[in-house]
Amino acid sequence: MEKALGGRKLLEMVSVIRGTLKTASSAPVSIAVTGDSGNGMSSFINALRGIGHEENDSAPTGVVRTTQVPTHYFYPHFPNVVLWDLPGTGAATQSLENYLEEMQFSQYDLFIIIASEQFSMTLVKLAKTIQGLGKRFYIVWTKLDRDLSTSALLEERLLKNIRDNIRETLQKEGVCEPNIFLVSSFDPLLHGFPELRVTLHRDISDIRYHGPLENLSHTYEKAINDEVTTCREKISSKSFDTLGIQNADDLEESLTAYHLLFGVDDESLQQMAQSMGKPTEEYRAIMKSWDLYTVLRGDWPLSFMNCNTVSCLYSILSYIPLLGDFIFNSLRKWKHRRLLEIVSKDTKAILKKILTDSII
Structure with a gap:
């Protein structure tokens, strides 16, 4: 790019930019799905991938803890994206600190924190840790079908109460409000699932392009500023x-x-x-x-x-x-x-x- 700028050749710069972004478009992205044990992380991953629990490549589900070690699954709707099903907090270790260390949170690009029934302080600490790493994260409230069937509140009021509770709990601990999605893993076409997919696809692209765009921008800014400095000297x-x-x-x-x-x-x-x-x-x-x-x-x-x-x-x-x-x-x-x-x-x-x- 510096050579193209020096030669005043916009056409060559377009070629450099396109080549760089084409490479970036297929860069691998790792998404970690975490949360308290029993919140339905594996069921959520299957629903997000659009496959049933009985299929060969599905994440194992059940009423007992089924995920003991981080397990990866490919996301068929997006190439080179890997979904990591992490053991629920408390399943692999005794403390949250050990859990964070063993799960190696720094290696993931985006996090999906799964919650249901209550938004525990463990999940708040997870969110705070991820925020401290400068990584993106979502809060996904699963099992919404059960909440709707057991609550006496109207659907609109129930959804608002769940969202408000999550926001207030996070705000008390100084966590910036993330994207919050209320879903049912049994109905991946309803509720917040479609919006979640759209947001996820957009953020995957942002993650892939963020670094290359910064590098390209820095390169042309520097090259242009250097040219300006040279021109100013000639003017002087x-x-x-x-x-x-x-x-x-x-x-x-x-x-x-x-x-x-x-x-x-x-x-x-x-x-x-x-x-x-x-x-x-x-x-x-x-x-x-x-x-x-x-x-x-x-x-x-x-x-x-x-x-x-x-x-x-x-x-x-x-x-x-x-x-x-x-x-x-x-x-x-x-x-x-x-x-x-x-x-x-x-x-x-x-x-x-x-x-x-x-x-x-």
Whole structure:
């Protein structure tokens, strides 16, 4: 990417971004399903995977503890995603601290905490630990069918009570409110299951793309900032010809030169938009430096410095020995730095849009 930016080649940058994100799209993601023993973690995993308890690859279920060691299952709706059925708290060890150590929580990308009947302090501590690791987690209340059949409350009131109880319990311990889903493993098409699947698929994509996007963003930000630093040095030394500028007082010529310098000129944008399958106007629309009129309309200090009155003042000052030359050159450098900053910000905005469009 640094090489492509240095060569002012947007097309090559698109290729780098697409290649990186294509690799990221198949990166493995590990999801841990945990909770108190007896809350129905294995049944939930089977329901999420869309398979019955009797199938060969299903997670074993029962009224007694069935999961003694972490067991992995593949998630058929999403490639390279592994669901880990962890032993319930208290099943493998005597203390929560030992449980967290033995289950190696740091190796998982996302957690689903299963609860039913009550939201225990053990689950609160699990949530607090996961939050401390900086990982995403959901609270999934299972066995909703049983709650609905035994409660005298209306369904809407019961669901609200369950949610409020979970929120309040977490808030008391300083845990930020996570996504909460109320489901029945016997009805994976009803209640909160569809919303859970949508959220899960979105977060899996976010987890996969987060690191690569940060790296790509950091790379182009650094490369552009380095180019700006180099340009500012040339402006300070009045080496405008090395920037492709013959008349440094002609802002329109200077703008065209800076567009070419950063690879956001009209021809490059057209080629890049075509490769992305997007109209060029989508990228032009986010540019504040598309033409000189757009620049001056959006930047009042530069517009003021470029008005006729100030231009006349420049001419008068130029006749004052030493002081006039100093002021004249200082204002010229200021205008170029301002123009350079606007074009560099546009370049970053375009690259950010390319990243977003590549994921979509």
